[in-house]
Amino acid sequence: MASSSSSLFQSSPLSLKPKTSTPPVPPPKPHFLKPHFFRIKASTQSTPSPPTPPQPIVSKPRRPADENIRDEARRNNNLHANLFSAKYVPFNADPSSTESYSLDEIVYRSQSGGLLDVQHDMAALKKYDGRYWRELFDSRVGKTTWPYGSGVWSKKEWVLPEIDGDDIISAFEGNSNLFWAERFGKQFLGMSDLWVKHCGISHTGSFKDLGMTVLVSQVNRLRKMNRPVVGVGCASTGDTSAALSAYCAAAGIPSIVFLPANRISIAQLVQPIANGAFVLSLDTDFDGCMQLIREVTSELPIYLANSLNSLRLEGQKTAAIEILQQFDWEVPDWVIVPGGNLGNIYAFYKGFHMCKELGLVDRIPRLVCAQAANANPLYLHYKSGWKNFKAIRANTTFASAIQIGDPVSIDRAVYALKNSNGIVEEATEEELMDAMAQADSTGMFICPHTGVALTALIKLRKSGVIGPADRTVVVSTAHGLKFTQSKIDYHSNDIKDMACRYANPPVQVKADFGSVMDVLRKYLSKAPKH
Numbered sequence: 355m356a357s358s359s360s361s362l363f364q365s366s367p368l369s370l371k372p373k374t375s376t377p378p379v380p381p382p383k384p385h386f387l388k389p390h391f392f393r394i395k396a397s398t399q400s401t402p403s404p405p406t407p408p409q410p411i412v413s414k415p416r417r418p419a420d421e422n423i424r425d426e427a428r429r430n431n432n433l434h435a436n437l438f439s440a441k442y443v444p445f446n447a448d449p450s451s452t453e454s455y456s457l458d459e460i461v462y463r464s465q466s467g468g469l470l471d472v473q474h475d476m477a478a479l480k481k482y483d484g485r486y487w488r489e490l491f492d493s494r495v496g497k498t499t500w501p502y503g504s505g506v507w508s509k510k511e512w513v514l515p516e517i518d519g520d521d522i523i524s525a526f527e528g529n530s531n532l533f534w535a536e537r538f539g540k541q542f543l544g545m546s547d548l549w550v551k552h553c554g555i556s557h558t559g560s561f562k563d564l565g566m567t568v569l570v571s572q573v574n575r576l577r578k579m580n581r582p583v584v585g586v587g588c589a590s591t592g593d594t595s596a597a598l599s600a601y602c603a604a605a606g607i608p609s610i611v612f613l614p615a616n617r618i619s620i621a622q623l624v625q626p627i628a629n630g631a632f633v634l635s636l637d638t639d640f641d642g643c644m645q646l647i648r649e650v651t652s653e654l655p656i657y658l659a660n661s662l663n664s665l666r667l668e669g670q671k672t673a674a675i676e677i678l679q680q681f682d683w684e685v686p687d688w689v690i691v692p693g694g695n696l697g698n699i700y701a702f703y704k705g706f707h708m709c710k711e712l713g714l715v716d717r718i719p720r721l722v723c724a725q726a727a728n729a730n731p732l733y734l735h736y737k738s739g740w741k742n743f744k745a746i747r748a749n750t751t752f753a754s755a756i757q758i759g760d761p762v763s764i765d766r767a768v769y770a771l772k773n774s775n776g777i778v779e780e781a782t783e784e785e786l787m788d789a790m791a792q793a794d795s796t797g798m799f800i801c802p803h804t805g806v807a808l809t810a811l812i813k814l815r816k817s818g819v820i821g822p823a824d825r826t827v828v829v830s831t832a833h834g835l836k837f838t839q840s841k842i843d844y845h846s847n848d849i850k851d852m853a854c855r856y857a858n859p860p861v862q863v864k865a866d867f868g869s870v871m872d873v874l875r876k877y878l879s880k881a882p883k884h
């Protein structure tokens with residue numbers, strides 16, 4: 355598929371050897387609901403007040419020099435202490451089920467072997483209305499207050515309500531850019547309200563940071579409680595391992611990552627290596643690595659960090675809440691998410707659904723899950739009318755992080771799609787690479803997985819399912835800089851059986867004035883005029 359070197363670009367010299375209960379008290383009013391929080395509009399005042407003399411500017415005093423931001427948080431932040439709780443329950447359990455586990459237990463599966471879900475005490479959360487939550491979350495954005503400066507922990511009450519701020523390991527992840535894709539929307543789709551949620555513009559370059567801050571924080575808490583957790587492990591197509599190793603390194607916790615040899619990008623391989631993880635390069639695909647890490651974590655005191663572990667999804671769901679927040683709590687019509695192991699599509703559903711259930715919004719968007727045609731078990735399942743899911747052997751794809759044939763969260767994904775009137779689409783290699791190149795040509799620099807999501811959008815626009823004025827959000831899951839080799843191959847026109855229609859290779863020119871002027875004149879004569 356991808357060529358290893360290129361005639362137009364120097365190939366990389368770098369080669370790496372594998373080496374519980376809620377007290378019935380009335381909710382406290384947060385400071386921002388006090389009257390002074392709301393400004394009176396000038397137009398409502400009948401007579402203008404006389405100008406006040408200028409006051410001397412006094413800076414807010416800084417915290418004492420011997421105090422850090424965690425200490426300061428401990429002194430200030432006891433809002434909501436002990437009011438909320440969460441526990442593990444079997445995923446989509448019968449309402450009569452009484453099976454549940456404390457989040458301080460080490461458990462990944464229900465008694466019947468099914469998936470788990472983190473269930474919040476919704477009755478306690480409902481004591482506060484939607485307006486309260488909207489204003490609380492809005493009040494925390496853009497600050498460095500520990501831990502609320504994080505887009506994940508700014509929703510702490512809905513994520514891990516019981517964890518102490520002292521145990522949290524955060525890189526102030528989240529709060530990622532929601533980009534108005536004006537030119538891409540207009541030029542390629544005739545759309546006016548298209549947005550790209552850049553979850554890859556993040557600490558380790560993917561949305562996995564949102565889940566990993568939660569999981570590693572909980573592990574940190576468990577280790578302080580002397581629970582048997584010697585290290586944390588995952589199987590990965592590159593992004594989970596990058597996030598796990600970074601957060602573990604920040605916490606001083608050993609991390610162990612299982613990677614499919616030669617199936618992830620160099621940038622993704624070097625991330626856990628640099629962060630000091632114990633990296634195993636295994637001669638199998640992602641599904642093989644996943645099987646092995648599940649077996650290993652059931653034998654050794656290594657905590658499982660893949661999204662089979664439902665803690666991860668509590669962090670990832672905040673991206674959905676953040677999208678609503680960034681639209682000032684207006685609900686988009688469509689959200690398109692690339693899917694592989696299929697935890698994230700459910701995380702988005704859960705975030706939107708919680709906002710509806712707790713009164714922050716009155717509906718949820720329709721979800722689209724986009725898969726590479728070379729790794730499309732969910733798409734096939736959808737097309738069969740959700741009959742008899744069959745795992746497949748995934749083929750090589752430029753969207754290497756979603757080259758997964760036996761997704762652990764298949765049941766979660768089906769639930770999310772059925773309950774959001776959702777759709778599944780697929781993208782061939784040529785379609786996803788063209789979409790990526792088109793998006794890049796309008797000023798983005800996206801990853802191939804985002805190319806998969808954009809292809810889904812292009813197809814749904816062409817078929818008229820998505821309308822020209824529908825507010826649509828495409829979730830960009832990783833930073834394009836992790837996948838430069840795929841862009842090099844494309845722009846070198848160096849991919850077998852692919853036309854690379856939008857390739858933009860560099861021009862080799864002799865270093866003299868005449869030659870440079872000749873090429874520039876030719877280029878300018880063809881350049882688009884206003």
Ligand SMILES: Cc1ncc(COP(=O)(O)O)c(C=O)c1O
Nearest residue numbers: 693694695696697698755831832
């Ligand atoms: C960049 C990227 N996009 C999309 C996905 C798909 O997410 P999920 O596995 O939660 O479906 C992954 C990981 O699988 C990923 O690393």
Ligand SMILES: N[C@@H](CCOP(=O)(O)O)C(=O)O
Nearest residue numbers: 590591592593594660661695
């Ligand atoms: N793309 C993922 C695959 C594993 O997914 P996870 O969400 O279950 O950890 C990766 O980057 O490893």
